[in-house]
Amino acid sequence: MSRLTPCLAALRAENHAAFVTFVTAGDPNHETSFEILMGLPGAGADIIELGMPFTDPSADGPAIDKAAQRAIKAGANMKKTLSMVTAFRxxxxxxxxxxxxxxxxxxxYGIEKFCTDAATAGVDGLIVVDLPPEEDAELLEPANANNIxxxxxxxxxxDDARLPAIVNGASGFVYYVAVAGVTGGKSASADDIGEAVNRIxxxxxxxxxxxxxxxTAEQAGAIAKHADAAVVGSAIVSLIENGIDADGTPKGDLVENVLNFTQTLANGVRSGR
Structure with a gap:
């Protein structure tokens, strides 16, 4: 069993939704990214999504796309991403x-080697946005064998014809993408989200x-009324972008600003119920 199941079960028992943060590994550089990662639990993050930088992130909007490019330019790769998790643990x-x-x-990287190395580092789950359920057996089996x-x-x-295929074999949680399109787009209404969550x-x-x-904290709180977890990514990543100079050098208050904003969002999730 990964850490996800007991974490989410404990929060559910307390009638709290989880606050899930997303940051791209290595953005804007390895050192600053790791400092942010280390600070997220203290800033209220219950679960951390750590983006694996890729040159062609087709499902991501401009904010996360640029974060991936910044990370790659700064030398990010899969080994460094896993090393961040290792050091975090x-x-x-x-x-x-x-x-x-x-x-x-x-x-x-090599699917089986990746799953083994990720488990050794302390990874609990994978979200692979371009791998549909019909094609993920080659990843699902070694991942599950390593408790990922x-x-x-x-x-x-x-729709109702598609959802059974999505949830069959899934574990950890189901991630509902609330709007059609790329990350960082418009927000869905709370009523629409409530209906979708109930259908899933x-x-x-x-x-x-x-x-x-x-x-915003208010939006996060509204999501927490209906869902088991609220995920914030682009807003945090945009704040990182705003905290670097034109040459990519992090400003002195970048980490503090990111963690303060994260805490505000966490408070919003906590006040949602």
């Missing part, structure tokens, strides 16, 4: 970490996390 942090990204870097959850994505277009729950007992388009 060595420091005593037990916050679940889910690696999020695309299949190409995993395939290039495969988190599947549902969208507004996932007809097909699975897994917790349902909702993301895409959450930018």
């Amino acid at each position: 060595a420091a005593g942090h037990e916050t679940p970490i889910v690696l999020m990204g695309y299949f190409n870097p995993i395939y290039a 959850d495969i988190v599947r994505l549902a969208t507004p277009t996932s 729950r007809k097909y699975t007992d897994l917790p349902v996390a909702v993301g895409f388009g959450i930018r």
